[in-house]
Amino acid sequence: MQKKICMLGGFAVGKTSLVRRFVQSIFSETYLTTVGVKIDKKSVVFPDKTVDLILWDLAGEDDIGSFRVSYVRGASGLVLVVDGTRAATLAVALTLRERAEAEFGAMPFVLLFNKSDLADRWAISDREIDELRQLGWQIYLTSALSGEYVDDAFRQLASMVAK
Amino acid sequence: MTSTVDPISLPKRAASNDTEIDREALATLLVEIARNVDPDYRARFEGVPTADPRMETLRQLLVGREISELSRVTHLLDEPEQLAAAVGGVLPSAAARAPHAQLGEALAPAVERAVQRSIQKSPRTLTDILYPVFLPAIRKSIGEKIDQTFQSLNETLRHIFTWHGLKWRFEAWRTGASFSEVVLKHSLVYRVEHVFLINRNSGLLIAHVAADNATSEDPQLISSMLSAIQDFVKDSFNEKEQSGLDTIRFGELRLWSEVGPFATLVAVIRGNPPEELHEIIRDVLLRIHDECSQALEQFDGDSSQLASVETQLQTCVELKQEDSNQGFPWLVVAAVLLVLIPAGGWFFLSWQSGQRWQAYVSRLETQPGIIVAEQKVRDGQFYIAGLRDPLAADPQALLSGTEIDPARVHSQWQFYQSLDPKFVLQRLTASLTPPKSVRLSIVENRIVAEGEAPDTWIDRARAAARQLSAGGPVFDISRVRDVSPEARAAEHWQTYVSRLEAQPGIIVAQQTARGGHFYISGLRDPQAADPQALLSGTGVDPARVHSQWQFYQSLDPKFVLKRLVASLTPPKSVRFMIIEDRIVVVGEAPAAWINRARVASQQLSADGLSLEISELRELTPQELTHLREAIQAIDIFFDSGKAIPGPEQLPVLDKLANQLKELAKEARKAGVTAQFMLTGHSDATGRETANVSISAARAETVRALLKKRGVDPELLLVRGAGTFEPAETENSRTGSSANRRVSVTVNFH
Numbered sequence A: 001m002q003k004k005i006c007m008l009g010g011f012a013v014g015k016t017s018l019v020r021r022f023v024q025s026i027f028s029e030t031y032l033t034t035v036g037v038k039i040d041k042k043s044v045v046f047p048d049k050t051v052d053l054i055l056w057d058l059a060g061e062d063d064i065g066s067f068r069v070s071y072v073r074g075a076s077g078l079v080l081v082v083d084g085t086r087a088a089t090l091a092v093a094l095t096l097r098e099r100a101e102a103e104f105g106a107m108p109f110v111l112l113f114n115k116s117d118l119a120d121r122w123a124i125s126d127r128e129i130d131e132l133r134q135l136g137w138q139i140y141l142t143s144a145l146s147g148e149y150v151d152d153a154f155r156q157l158a159s160m161v162a163k
Numbered sequence B: 001m002t003s004t005v006d007p008i009s010l011p012k013r014a015a016s017n018d019t020e021i022d023r024e025a026l027a028t029l030l031v032e033i034a035r036n037v038d039p040d041y042r043a044r045f046e047g048v049p050t051a052d053p054r055m056e057t058l059r060q061l062l063v064g065r066e067i068s069e070l071s072r073v074t075h076l077l078d079e080p081e082q083l084a085a086a087v088g089g090v091l092p093s094a095a096a097r098a099p100h101a102q103l104g105e106a107l108a109p110a111v112e113r114a115v116q117r118s119i120q121k122s123p124r125t126l127t128d129i130l131y132p133v134f135l136p137a138i139r140k141s142i143g144e145k146i147d148q149t150f151q152s153l154n155e156t157l158r159h160i161f162t163w164h165g166l167k168w169r170f171e172a173w174r175t176g177a178s179f180s181e182v183v184l185k186h187s188l189v190y191r192v193e194h195v196f197l198i199n200r201n202s203g204l205l206i207a208h209v210a211a212d213n214a215t216s217e218d219p220q221l222i223s224s225m226l227s228a229i230q231d232f233v234k235d236s237f238n239e240k241e242q243s244g245l246d247t248i249r250f251g252e253l254r255l256w257s258e259v260g261p262f263a264t265l266v267a268v269i270r271g272n273p274p275e276e277l278h279e280i281i282r283d284v285l286l287r288i289h290d291e292c293s294q295a296l297e298q299f300d301g302d303s304s305q306l307a308s309v310e311t312q313l314q315t316c317v318e319l320k321q322e323d324s325n326q327g328f329p330w331l332v333v334a335a336v337l338l339v340l341i342p343a344g345g346w347f348f349l350s351w352q353s354g355q356r357w358q359a360y361v362s363r364l365e366t367q368p369g370i371i372v373a374e375q376k377v378r379d380g381q382f383y384i385a386g387l388r389d390p391l392a393a394d395p396q397a398l399l400s401g402t403e404i405d406p407a408r409v410h411s412q413w414q415f416y417q418s419l420d421p422k423f424v425l426q427r428l429t430a431s432l433t434p435p436k437s438v439r440l441s442i443v444e445n446r447i448v449a450e451g452e453a454p455d456t457w458i459d460r461a462r463a464a465a466r467q468l469s470a471g472g473p474v475f476d477i478s479r480v481r482d483v484s485p486e487a488r489a490a491e492h493w494q495t496y497v498s499r500l501e502a503q504p505g506i507i508v509a510q511q512t513a514r515g516g517h518f519y520i521s522g523l524r525d526p527q528a529a530d531p532q533a534l535l536s537g538t539g540v541d542p543a544r545v546h547s548q549w550q551f552y553q554s555l556d557p558k559f560v561l562k563r564l565v566a567s568l569t570p571p572k573s574v575r576f577m578i579i580e581d582r583i584v585v586v587g588e589a590p591a592a593w594i595n596r597a598r599v600a601s602q603q604l605s606a607d608g609l610s611l612e613i614s615e616l617r618e619l620t621p622q623e624l625t626h627l628r629e630a631i632q633a634i635d636i637f638f639d640s641g642k643a644i645p646g647p648e649q650l651p652v653l654d655k656l657a658n659q660l661k662e663l664a665k666e667a668r669k670a671g672v673t674a675q676f677m678l679t680g681h682s683d684a685t686g687r688e689t690a691n692v693s694i695s696a697a698r699a700e701t702v703r704a705l706l707k708k709r710g711v712d713p714e715l716l717l718v719r720g721a722g723t724f725e726p727a728e729t730e731n732s733r734t735g736s737s738a739n740r741r742v743s744v745t746v747n748f749h
């Protein structure tokens, strides 16, 4: 079974890095901004089925106006990515989700606070994260650098969209 | 008659009309009810009055509400306007609920008729409605048509003047097709390598089929990327149309896509596909939509429902047009040539060969020593006859450059001796073989010999000159000088020199013969043959020879060996061999001689030569061996923990000292040095370090005692072996007296 998944979030929050970590298990410090969209694929194997995630890594836009929502058409789930060292990127991620859902209806998502390895520059309070968890959201503190929780987050989303 | 009425049977007696009630039945029913209420009531009812107002009242009581409801509905049904309003209210939801197929079927004729009527009435309305649908379709179709036309125009132009062009014109004429169609058919070489069916909504791959041998990256990824590209282009250039991107070209590859309502079909084509292929692909997509429209619409990443699609796609990847290159039409060309060659070619060839023959004949005629008497050409054959000097050029060989077929040339040559001075000279040279010092030349029709020659040759030349035929050229030998005696002496000298040069150990540097004297200088090894002695028997007069020889040492192994033997005076038991460049000594020799040989070998190796002495065995004289064995059998024993031997060992020490001294003397006589190793041992009691030091101390003591007895201390070496070389294995608790000792070993150098 294939499922289209979109990576949404502000620029340089680590969408591409998370996909690379998840798909190829590698990480690079260099920042090459994504233009348009980059597509990758990874199979997630569950005991009873295999889900091929087709990951659409979209260019991050902090200016919501230029976000190309049409790329989200047909997606089964979203990965919302926030840069844990830049508090403003949370609002960006949530707005992007609203745009996508307004256009194509509600769909499952996971919310990733990325760059968890940069603890000294962390800008999101635990209270804020707890409040979001209260809403029943699936939230992960990931690091594309160390790989922490990256697989877990994608697996979780895979199981959610495969239902 | 029974008074009971079966209540169940009542409804069966239906009323005679819809307003009238069956009075009789009703009366019976009422009586029955009354009888049940009061059993004494037995009244029989006789007859029913035809009209009874109470009846009406009863009816109103029982079913008054239903009656009014009924009349409302009846009214509704009867009034068309009201009915229309009511049905209109439920029609949309009724239509939505009806099974699709049936509804479609039921509506189709009516809709068709309606459309027909509408068009008849005013075509404009429907045109306006359909305008947004038609326009893109028409635009697309016109675009394709134009592409098609251009393509065929291009191809036509390309092929119009080629051989293919002619062939295809013929084919067009034969099949009745247009020329450009034929051209297209042959020149559009292509192959559909992949077909992707892609969900329009999500870009997910529904099915993928590849031609044999066609490879690609992960089709699922490609599928998503293709639709991302479509999105990207649409977004970037504000393209609002449904049609999407229908052609991507990348070198040899073309991606053609056809967009359907739910799925897009993308064909990857290698080569140059005809525009009609668009239609074929479109048809396939249409069929897929017809067959599986529901599954396509509901596609959610799971393509197991759509397995049948693959067979449809398969028909696409089988599309191809092979390169129908049939090669150059050799047969046709050959046939044309076959007709042409005999006609024109024959005339040309026979004329040409006649020309060639004449050229050949005139060339022969100018050759010295060849006289052409007669020649003719008949029936393509050539005949020639004449005289030729055996020394003249070979007429057959002259043919080879002319392209005249030698098989058609029939020659008849008689030999004769030409008196041309050139040929006479050649014949003289061949018969006299003049020495290098003589030169023969032609001077004004005479043959002149000049230079120096021995008397024997001059005699032969003179005889030849006499035999030359009269009328021919004269052979003049008056200018040849007789050089016989010097020549012979020089010959002898040369023999001598080459003999010297062949001698090993002699290097001739310079030699000359001047004024009847011979001078030679060079290098010679003292061991080489004497040059003077070699003179004898060569015929060279020793008095005329002046030699200057420098001595040198030849590195030739033979000479090296000679020198070695001279300096080393080897014993008889030793043999030398030369193996390749090495000198190898084998056999037996006293140690002293071996030492000298070793020194010599080291010196030689500095000169890059090698003398191998590893095969030499040391020769020890018989007495020495005996003495050595006697000495090595002696042990000096010690008490436990003592480093000084007890008094009972003193006679043994005396005897040992005498034997050592004698052996040292004998050895010196034999040219070797004897050395004695005194090895101290201990028993295994006590610590190992202590054992090693006591064993060394014992050996030292014995050395001192032997020195005191007159043994040269230079010859005595000492070592402690601890418990490591026991004379017998022992119980370490008690120790072993046999192991507390000093032993002696003898070495010769």
Ligand SMILES: Nc1nc2c(ncn2[C@@H]2O[C@H](COP(=O)(O)OP(=O)(O)OP(=O)(O)O)[C@@H](O)[C@H]2O)c(=O)[nH]1
Pocket (backbone or CB within 6 Å): A009, A010, A011, A012, A013, A014, A015, A016, A017, A018, A028, A029, A030, A031, A032, A033, A034, A035, A058, A059, A060, A061, A114, A115, A116, A117, A118, A142, A143, A144, A145, A146
């Ligand atoms: N330390 C750390 N750096 C990260 C992590 N994830 C991403 N980065 C760095 O952040 C920068 C941006 O990463 P990208 O993955 O390119 O970000 P993006 O969201 O794809 O950016 P756009 O494509 O421009 O939207 C890069 O220099 C990454 O090396 C992380 O988990 N930890």
Ligand SMILES: [Mg+2]
Pocket (backbone or CB within 6 Å): A015, A016, A017, A032, A033, A034, A057, A058, A059, A060
């Ligand atoms: Mg990126």
